[in-house]
Structures are given as C-alpha cells and as structure tokens.
Amino acid sequence: MRPANATISVSALVLFCAGLWAGCDSGFSGDPFENQPPNTSLSVRDTSLVDNLEGADRFTSTVYITWSGDDPDGFVQSYEIRFYDELEKLGPEDGWSATTSTDSLVLLPIPRGEREANIAFEVRAIDDLGAKDPTPARTVFPIENGPPSIRFSPFDLPPDTTFSVISAAWTASDPEGAANIRAIQIGLNDSLNLVDLPFNTEFITLTGQIDINDASQVEVDARVYLGRGYTPSDIFIPGLKLNAVNTLYIRAVDATDTTSTLERISWYTKKQTSEVLYVDDFRTTDSPTLAAYHLNLLREYLPAGAPIDLWTITTPFVTGSAGLVPRSDQLPPNANPTVRQMLAQFKYIYWMSTNTTVSQTGDNLPFVAGVMDIFFGNGGKLMVHSPIALPPSPDDNLGNAAILLLPLTDLITFPEGLRSSLRLFQNAPVDPLVVTLPGTGEPMPALVASATLLSTLPYVVGGSDVLPIYSAAYRAISSAGSLVDWDGPTTIASISTDQRVGLFALPMINSFSGQEVLIGADGDTAAPRRAIHLMLESLGFPK
Template sequence: MRTLLKIGFLSGLMLGGCDTGFMGTPLPNQPPETYLSVRDSSLVDKLPERLVSTVYVAWTGDDPDGYVVAYELRYYALGLSPPGWIRTTRNDTLIVLPIEAGSQTADVVFEVRAIDNEALADPTPARTVFPIRNSPPEIRLVGFELPPDTTFPVFSFSWQVSDPDGAINLARIEVSFNDSSQFVALPPEVDFVTFVGNVDRDDPLQLETSARVYTGRAFRSTTIEVPGLRLDAENTLYVRAVDQAEARSRLVHYTWHVKKPKSRVLLVNDYRKATGGVVMAYHRAILRDYLPAGMPIDEWDLSQPYVTGSAGNTPRSDALPPVADPTLRQTLALWDYIYWVSTATVNSIVGNNLPYAAGVMDLFFEQGGRILVHSPVTQPRDPEANLGNPAILMLPLSDLLVLPDSVRRLELASGAAITPVNVLPRTGESLPPLKAHRFFINELPYFAEGGAVVPLYEADYQYLNRAGQRRPWPRPRTIASISADARVALFGLPLVNELTGGPELVGADGDPEAGRQAVMRLLQSLGFPQR
C-alpha cells in the first residue's frame, strides 16, 4: 500500500545537523473509481433498436492509493428500488437482464462499483441503462428420433431449442400428455427424454397412468412424473420452451399409439414374408398350449416391410424405436421371456431386426430374461460387413458356415435324420428324434463349439460338389442349440410350411406333433412358465 505523508521539518533543525527521520499524518484512504466499457450513462433512445435481454458487460477499476480487490454489481428495472449488491472478482459477465413476466421490453439499470483493499467502495458507481427486448424461444422435435406409430409404454423424444436472447435466458421445458393447458416442467438444458409408464399388468381396468421421466441418453432418473398417459389408446405429447420472462415458444406436438403390456411373455413377429400369418399362427398356438391357461401373450409385429425380390436388402422395421439405447433397451426389459420368430438374423447386421435388438439386450438378461429364437441360419451376404453381428454374439453358436468354393450347395433331403445329441440343461430331458419332411437347401447348419454352447440337434446333411456328386457333409451339422446357462436357445430349421401350415419336421416315426413337442421341451429348459 502507498501512504502519502505530510512532511514537516523541525523548526530547530540546524544546518549540517544529523537526520532525525520523517514525521507527519497519513492521508485518509481514497475511494476507488469504476469504469464501464459502455461510456453512456443511458443507452435509451440512443440505439437504433433494443438489445436482446442477454448482454455482455465489462468494467475496470482504479484506486489512487491502493488496489481494487473486488467489484459489486446490481441490475434492476428503471423506476424500481435497487436490489442488493452482488460481489465478484471478475471484470466482465454475461447476464440476463430482467424483464417483467408478460412484457416484451424493459429499460434496465446496470451499476457496478469497485471495492479497494481497505473495503472502501466507489461512492459513485459506474452506471448505464440498457433498453432491452425479449424474444420468445423456439423449439422443434427431432424428426428422425420420433417414436414409431405404436409403442409400448417406453418411448423417447428429443428436441432442439434456441433462444435469440441466449441459452442462459431459458427457464424450463414444459411437457404434457393429451392436455395443452396443463404442463410439467423439465430443466431447460434437457433435450432428450425417455418416458416410462407406470403400468400394472394385473389390472385390466387400468386405462390411464403417469410416466416417469428419465433425462439424457444415459437414462438419468428424476423424481418427475407426467400424468395423463393413455394405455391401449392414442396419445399426444405437447412440448414448449419457456424463457426467464415467461415468454413461450409455439406449442409442438406428436401423436402415436401406446400399447399396454399385459404379460411377462413377448411373441415377436419378425417373419418378414407375406406368408407370415400362417407361420405365426403355428407358433402362437405352441405358446398358448404351453403357457398357463388364460395367460395373455404380448405381441410385437416387426414383420414390415416384407422381403421383396432376391436381394434381401430390406430396411430394419420401422416399428422398432429409432434409438436403441436407452429406448429399445428399456422396452425389451419389460418382459421376462421372449419368443422370437424370424426370417433372417445372422446373415447381415444391416436390415435384420435381431442384431439391432441383441446389441441392447443386456438389461433383459441382467433381469433374468430368457429367449427362444426361431430363425434359419444362412451364409452371410458380406462376411466382412457381418463381423461383430450382435445376433451371432447373443445366440448359442460359435461361428457361421461359409461354404468352400468346391461345394455348390448343402442339402438336407426329405426323410434325412435329425438326431438329438445332448440332454437339455436344467431339465436333463432329451429331445425327440426328428426327420426332415421336405427337401432343404437354403438353411445351413452352424458351428456350436465350446463350453458355453450345448448342441441339441444334428442333421444328416449332404453336399453337392462342383462335379455334381453328392457326399455326406462332415461338419458342422448343428441345427438347434442352447446356451449352457439356459438363457438363449436357437432352432435353425423351419417347423411349419409357410403355405400349407403343415409340419416341415416330423418325428422319426412320422409323428407330425414331434416338432411342437421339441419346442415345448426347449421352453421348459429355458424356464418359460407352463401350465
């Protein structure tokens, strides 16, 4: 600190005498001065147009006999009493100047004063008046992440919000189900939300419920719930943004159907051919005969679009949520048991539905989930592009068969033996011996090796070489298997003729019900509830 002294000399000081030191009285501490980067004390009527309500302000301070240690600032509408000072050590800030709720413009006083090292404040703070205006925020739903036309009571929405006055001016996001006059507030920074309905499967009269709110793609839990979600009915979500001055964006909305889950068992129709009705009726009947009498079965139709032509490059079903994590992950976890019937799963990641789902089935399995997949196993369309296919990683197989150039095709002749090779985990039961009831050339066996996989059926395949000769196929020959922990089972040959509804596999003695019996024993090994 610099201290100014009044210096006096002793009246009796003799010429040539010795130095007797300084004497005097310190000057009083001088207050600091404060300067705004805005030189005008008022900008009202001096600007061609009003400023947005979020403004950047900078200032400096100077102290003649010390140094500035801090600043104090305040801002308030012109004509109102000043609020208390806000202390800061910064020299600038981005602030939202206040506008009375419902107003679009305001004249706002901004004052700042320096504080010196002896806690003395500038008695004449730097001051200006900002003429500001408030503009309403804007919001839009992100189109490519909207829910499908029909969902179960787990669905996500994302939106983009902008505010001409700056993101700091946003106060909240408001959402509502089916009521454009009553809203629930979400934090302003939220731009992705997953709603999970509070569903009571055992209450057939429950037609409406609330939905818990989870924010972000990390599925962060909140205490927020939104009422008014209708079950087995059409719903409309309303969303709007609100800023600090209570200015509201336009109301955006989206309408879709929410299906109530009624069972712990889900039947997935992933049979993507026009003949799927015949096939699904067969599998639906198996489940109804096996499950406890009267137990409902939830169904999810992923069959659209159908496979057309021979290329097989079908887009993934648009009935699946466009966001796998967290939306599909949380949806699949609604059930304990899944019975999945498909036309294709392992031959391509692109287009097939199961690879998309398998990548997020960890929560389903963590909660004790079990799944039986009926799907032909075919050679990959592009082996390099199919590497890491999540369906292959989930299913009880160790590798796919890629035919060597010397082999034209594999054949499973009508009447060929399909032999059980291991007992089922958990139950210790054997599967019935079967035989092919038609000629198979498109469905291949697969490798099922290692301790994590239990082969269940092997089929007597032959191969046709380039010279047109038929020879017994050595290996692999597995066409059905189960994981050693009895969580996942795979049946790789079709059980029913998709045109006639007759059996494709029969018992070794010709029993047409043997294929159904094999499936029911698989369900028992997986722990599906039974009558």
C-alpha cells in the same frame, strides 16, 4: 587567358553553394503536427432510436449493425465495440471488445426476467498509431425479448406403436441465449396443464406405471427419466393412455415466461399384459401364417389362458429375392435406453425371425441383442427361431451382437469346390444329440424333414458354453452341380449351458401353405412342437 568576368562568375557560384550548405546544416525550425485521432460513424445516425420507435414494434435482441471510420492523418486499423443497458454506468475504458470488422450481427443483452430493454451500442475507431476516437459513435436500440423455439429431433422420434416405454428428444434455443430458457414444459394428451422439466433437458424417456395384473388400467402416470443415461427423476406426467393413441406436447419457456410454439408427436401405446413377449420378426408378407403357428405353439406350452404380449417388427417386408432390407421402422432409432428398458419389463421372449445373421445393420436382432443386459440380468430367458444364413461378405458380420448372443460358436464356411448352399432333402434325418435337456425329464424326439429345405444352414458349435441339441443330414452341391456329402458342421439347434438362450434353425412349417416341414421319425406330427416345448422347459419358460 580566361576573361575576368568568368572568374567572377565562378567565385559567385562557390559563395552561393557555401551559403546553401550552411543553411541545410542549421535545420528547420517549428513544432511537428500531433497525430490526430480517427473519427467513427454508425450506419444509424440517430444517437437513440427509443423515441423514434415509440408506439411501434421494438427490435428483437439480434440486430445487424454496420460502422465505418476515417483518419485525417493516417488510416484506421481496427475498432472497439461495446453494448450495455442504457441505465448501466460504465467507465470510459470498460467493456470494450476489439474487432477489425465493420459490421456484425450483435446479440444485445436483455436483463434476465425483463421483457424490454434499451441497449446502448458504441463503437470507436483506432488508427495506425493506436489513437482512439475520443467521441465514440453511439446509438440506443429499444429491444424486446424474443420467444424461444423448440423442435423435436427427427433422429429420436418414437415408432408409431410402442409399449409403455417411450423416448423423445428435442432442440431448444432462445434469441437471448440458452441461459435465458427457464424450463422445458411437457404434457401427455393435455396442452394446457404442462409440467416443467429442467431447462437443459434435451432427451427423456417416459415409463408408464403399468400393473400387468390390473386389466382395468386404461390410463396411468408416466415417470420421466432424463438423458440417454436414463437418470430417474421425481417428475411424473399424468395421462398416458393404454391401448390408445397418445400425444406428447412440448414447449420452451424463457425467463420472462414467454413461450415457444407448442410442438407435438403422436403414437399408439400398447399395454403390457404379461411377462411373456412374442416377437414377430418374420419380414415377409406371409408373416401372419408363421405368427399364428408359433403363437399357438407357445400357448400350448404356457399355462392355460396365460397372456402373451406381441411385438411386431416385420416392416418393411423383404420383397422378391432381395434379402437385405433396412432395419424395421417399428424400432426406435436408438436401442438405448428405449428398447433396453422395454425388454427389461419382460422375463421370457420368444423371437421368430427371417434373418439374424445376414446383416447387422438390416436384421433386427443384432440391433436389439446389444441392449439385453438388463433383461438377462433380471433372469430373462430367450428362445430364438431363425434360419442361419451367411452374409454377402464375412466383414458384414464383424461385431454382430446377435452372433455373440446366440448359442453358436461361428457360421460355417464352404471349402473350395462347393457352392455356398446346402440341401436338406425330404426324409433326411434330424437327430437329437442329447437324450434329455437339463431341467426336463422327457427324451428329445427324433425328427425327419417332410419336405426339402433350402434356405437354412447348420452352424458351428464348440466349447463348454453351448449344448448342441439336433443335427441334420445335409447334402452339398459341388461347383459342377452334383450332389455330394457334406462333411462340415451339422448342428441346427442348441442351447446355452447357462440355460438363458435357445436356438432352433429349421422352419417348422411352409410359410406359404402352412404345411409342416418337420415330423417325428416315427411319423408323429406333434414331435417337432414337443421338441420346442422341451427347449422352452429347459430354458425355464413357465408351464
């Protein structure tokens, strides 16, 4: 039998638990706390810096700002910022931008045309329940207009010598944004009297107003063409000096007439004197010997006293046995529009080259050939004197504009069992394949090699668009080193049937000694020059 006091204790425990259960069931009384908004602070504690900087330099319009926030009953999940002219009236919810950052490099706006402004910057924290700080952190930055900047593009600088077509490009910027640039100003040889260009101009071509028949011209106006599309403008820049060094000045001007520093480039401008252009593209140090010979050959053909303009694109030279060199540094970085428009000023071009078919990235003619459309559209005629050689890899010539331009169908290939070179030995015949060329009345002279030639190859001619003129009796070399007959193509001179382009692929003289390496089959030393003259006549060069 249990003791009585044990029974009483159990009963009391039951009554206590029942009371506790009843209390839980009745719930707590009172109201829950409301969500408290977050607080926001700026690293700049002053609500306005205007008075603090009175008499001192103002900030530029780009300011680095940091801020922070805390929340008494949760956490800060994001912020909103806004900035505006202190005098502007904004509603409490106007102009805010969301961010999760606690710092930013902010471009504060200066009203267009104003040199100074006081810009209010405000930031407010937002907590995890979406509550926003009702009293945003705020300060006022006194700022002033920063000057624009401008620099020439290093990828569009003109070479050190040009004719009267010159292109240049630049990049302009402004701390207040590109829209704050009012104009680009340029001048030729005059840094004080500059001419306005549209604010968004980044590329121009200057074309001198040349009269090739006026020998007294020493300075002319240059018309401005805008953009790489060569869009004509009504803007003319005075002061382009001919046969002299020129300096182009540029600067950017913003809406407050604050200017950038003045930038400049200089180059030498040659005056065009004729419609005939001789291109010296023979890229070895003995180039002057060949240039003298071919210029004399050309003068013999042209009317007495006819001027010839010279374009020298020989550097950098080929050295040693290295046949692949960069494109000439006397060419502009981009052929269009500069070279396209320069060549369009001429009607007849005689092009003497070391290589035209070896490398479309290193040879000069492939670079130029793709922009000769206006030249030919104006009735231009081109005579090319260049050896034909094979590239290190056939893929190197895919899309080579020079091969598409020249009067040939393809380069030769060597069959298995032969080395990739041919020999044209002394006394080997160079026979005409036509009696007379179109537009001429004199028969083409038969020629022979007066020295052994090693550095040029024949080429493939086929179809109705090319007229072969000469073939040469080459010998081949077997893999074992013995001489064998060459059964492949033998053409070394041709002309397009539309009489626009001529090609002669054998040298006329030894470039070192100046001795002739071709003569007439009858011993006439003038026969090779007469052959070239007849090709020029068929092309329509003036005589």
